[in-house]
Amino acid sequence: MMKTRSQKSDARRRLIETAERLFYAEGIHSVGIDRIIAEAGVAKMTLYNHFSSKDDLVVAVLHYREEKFDALFQKWMKQSVEAGMSQLEAFFSALKKWFESPGFRGCMFINACVELADADHEGSKFSSSHKRRFHELLKQIITQTAGVKAADQMTPAIALLVEGAIVTAVMQQSSRSADVARDATLALVSKSPKNTT
Amino acid sequence: MMKTRSQKSDARRRLIETAERLFYAEGIHSVGIDRIIAEAGVAKMTLYNHFSSKDDLVVAVLHYREEKFDALFQKWMKQSVEAGMSQLEAFFSALKKWFESPGFRGCMFINACVELADADHEGSKFSSSHKRRFHELLKQIITQTAGVKAADQMTPAIALLVEGAIVTAVMQQSSRSADVARDATLALVSKSPKNTT
DNA sequence: TGACACAAACAGACTGGTCTGTATATTTCG
DNA sequence: CGAAATATACAGACCAGTCTGTTTGTGTCA
Secondary structure (H helix, E strand, C coil), rough: CCCCCCCCCCCHHHHHHHHHHHHHHHEEEEEEEEHHHHHHHHHHHHHHHHCCCCHHHHHHHHHHHHHHHHHHHHHHHHHHHHCCHHHHHHHHHHHHHHHHHCCCCHHHHHHHHHHHCCCCCCCHHHHHHHHHHHHHHHHHHHHHHHHHHHHHHHEEEEEHHHHHHHHHHHHHCCCHHHHHHHHHHHHHHHHEEEEEE | HHHHHHHCCCHHHHHHHHHHHHHHHCCCCCCCCHHHHHHHHHHHHHHHHCCCCCCHHHHHHHHHHHHHHHHHHHHHHHHHHCCCCCHHHHHHHHHHHHCCCCCCCCCCHHHHHHHHHHCHHHHHHHHHHHHHHHHHHHHHHHHHHHHHHHHHHHHHHHHHHHHHHHHHHHCCCCHHHHHHHHHHHHHHHHHCCCCCC
């Protein structure tokens, strides 16, 4: 069964998971390498065998975060769809669940861009591309509710509502912004010239 | 007429202005005390005579930033109003001017909340209250275009559009989000049951 | 006007700690 | 053996904050 030392590096996985947890909760700059290796139970040289620098670890963490977040969000949406919601309603239901999840501290990719401060940093570039992918998912969901044409037209505005809801949830420590965004989105969609499938 | 050593501390003003510039451009954690005093041309003890700690300076910088930003935003809006725009159009015109201003790196108060990570930090609490004040200003502007009732009803959603536009301008390095937010706002307002004064 | 005292800012050394990253030598296990 | 992880020490830079002592400008009072 080969599992002794690890299949595909257990230490690397623990480093990324630990760093993701700490970076998200406390910020990238506030969390030092020593803290990460201590909580991951890994030697410092092991970290530097897997990652060339802290920046490199940051980028790996962001990749991992995207996978993890996408899976979680899809799971939440699926639950709401199975409870009878439309795709679009389910999206905002998942958003609200996210805002209310313990330790919620906003979008890690927005936070990374803010903290890294440098738009040329690999972490910033990946975060920027993540947002494009996230908005693409949103567009597909809107398409299912309002049709291709309306989705093309309305997705950018709805994306702003979603991003605004995330930031506002952090600033006001409240999940109400998810409801506000949902209601505004439904108002925009219902007003669309073509809201049939 | 008495200006020799300064009226009301020149050093303090220079410290706050320098710190504001550096914190906004590079982030709070990335900028050290030594850097600030060097660029402000001030002795370290002078800083600690005026501020009890770096955190204390951060809070003072945020207060200063609010005053400065409000004045600048009002100036931009006034220019657009004088060019014939409605208050609401002028708001989004000012937003776009802000996004396109050199060195734009998003909202300092959002950035502070993200960087400080601690919701109980004085800087986070002030940033949160700043957002409430900013949205109150927005509500007054909407009132002038759409009436009190519609403003009460729509301001939260429009505030999300605005916050989303700020974040998106940073992430995508583009000011287009200001136009998207303006168009969506006008769509929402025109759909309002009562859009007379 | 000239002497003096005071407050503010100055310069810079220093403490104790943290940071990222490296080097070395040892252990564990397939 | 050889690969991977370990523990530990270290380098060199930076961090916030303290302390000492000096300079400088200014208002007061004789």
